[in-house]
Amino acid sequence: MSKVLIIGAGGVGGVVAHKCAQATAITAITLASRTESKCRAIAEQIEFPVATAQVNADNVPELIELIEREKPTLVINVALPYQDLTIMDACLATGVDYLDTANYEPLDTAKFEYSWQWAYQERFKEKGLMALLGSGFDPGVTNVYTALAAKNYLDEVHEIDIIDANAGNHGQPFATNFNPEINIREVTAPCRHWENGQWVETAPLATKQSFDFPDGIGPMNIYRMYHEEMESLVKHIPTIKKAQFWMTFSDNYLKHLEVLQNVGMTRIDEVEFNGQKIVPLQFLKAVLPDPGSLGPLTKGRTCIGVIARGIKDGKRKQVYIYNICDHEACYREVKSQAISYTTGVPAVVGAIMMLTDKWRGEGVFNMEQFDPEPFLEKLGSMGLPTVVVDGGEWAELT
Structure with a gap:
């Protein structure tokens, strides 16, 4: 049992x-x-x-x-x-x-x-x-995608770009697709990326470019930010010379976020109000829409993946590994939008890997330390199939 x-x-x-x-x-x-x-x-x-x-x-x-x-x-x-x-x-x-x-x-x-x-x-x-x-999607599946690139497609992984797009729309003036407090803390933190053996820090969301997403999603603006899976990936795959994380944000989201920052509503330190101590960001969380309420409202798709570049048989090569998930299909199945679905399903797959001893060890582990193939096989059967684009033009994001 x-x-x-x-x-x-x-x-x-x-x-x-x-x-x-x-x-x-x-x-x-x-x-x-x-x-x-x-x-x-x-x-x-x-x-x-x-x-x-x-x-x-x-x-x-x-x-x-x-x-x-x-x-x-x-x-x-x-x-x-x-x-x-x-x-x-x-x-x-x-x-x-x-x-x-x-x-x-x-x-x-x-x-x-x-x-x-x-x-x-x-x-x-x-x-x-x-x-x-970190058995979610990013972190989680993105770590496993990188491990798959290292196992099957590249002799050495030199660069990775993790790219997360929510091409969905919930119709609300401003709402976050997961816990608002965690979301806003993450987005407003200083950006860090890995380059030439060290972390390089830049201002939050200061680096922007357009990326043409597959399967008809098309071009969207992506912004560089820090995300935790880079820390474990550069530790466990030491050939990585450069690692970056990119996420899409709408102009509407960024406009609201800028105003909230300017008026102090994203602060995480306590302020006094009517004789009580409150944290502005926690108050903001209480008045924003509950992410759980967005499921029946959200339409469109997510696209989360990894572009890995490196050497194969002495030649430069890249591979793009990604998943596309539909918000409305997720809601029909589990009463949730795709942001929660793409985090929750990998958690269950990670649990299955442990419970069936396909992934087993004593100590503390990150996802890329195990064989990626049984995980991805189960992930696909549980609703998140993997797409691999092997080869293609070396398209470096700067």
């Missing part, structure tokens, strides 16, 4: 619960959140029996009590990145494997990096436990 405990009942948590119910490797599911009513609402959508529970993921003793009561084989963490370490602590205390979709960042500092979680390596190894970090 393979039982999973899912912690987090947002948009991604809903997709994870739906897709776990479809997985033959998973025989029992518990969905837990700070607000159990959210868990029950998701469970009611699923024919497979899903147990629910209330837990404060900031509280290690509460987490330990829940894990000891439910006795899962694996904990799938789709709560907030601030809670990664408390959940990892609880897994260590109870002897249970761990998986998440995004790396840790402190609540009071908009800085996300793997150092805090990599520091758990020896503790997980000593306990004979496995922690799989």
Whole structure:
């Protein structure tokens, strides 16, 4: 019997619960959140029996009590990145494997990096436990795409461009497709990219160009920003000389974001209002549309992929590996838009890899450290097929 405990009942948590119910490797599911009513609402959508529970993921003793009561084989963490370490602590205390979709960042500092979680390596190894970090799409599938390029298409990977496009439209004046607090912290952080053995820092969203996306999506503006998978990829694939991450943003999104920054609404430090301490960004999150409400409104597609360039048989070569996902098709299947779907499905596939021992180790791991092919085969059968464009003109993004 393979039982999973899912912690987090947002948009991604809903997709994870739906897709776990479809997985033959998973025989029992518990969905837990700070607000159990959210868990029950998701469970009611699923024919497979899903147990629910209330837990404060900031509280290690509460987490330990829940894990000891439910006795899962694996904990799938789709709560907030601030809670990664408390959940990892609880897994260590109870002897249970761990998986998440995004790396840790402190609540009071908009800085996300793997150092805090990599520091758990020896503790997980000593306990004979496995922690799989970043099993979403980016990070996650993009790491696996890079590993596939290194395994099958290039003798040496020298450059990667990770390119994430949301070519969808929800019709709202301003809304984020996942947790507004996390989204805005990420987008407004300084940009970093890897070049010639070091990180190069530039202003947020200062580098822009147009990219012609496949399958009829067409040209869109992409902006360079920092994203955590670059940190693990340049560590585990040391031939990489340059790594960049690019994301699309509409002019409307950027206009609203600029105004919100100018008036201080994206601040993450406390301010006093009517005798109370509030964090402006957390207040903004409360008044913006809930990303979970965007599912029935969103039309269009996402396109997320990796262009990898390097050497094959002594010659320069590139390969473009990507997925296209349709917002409306996702909503018909799991009542969610494609942003949550493309994060939630890889989390379940990563869980299946661990539960079936296709991916197994003791310690803390990133996705690119394992064989990419069984993961991508399962990912395709669960709704996110992979497209490979082998070769083509060496088209460097600057």
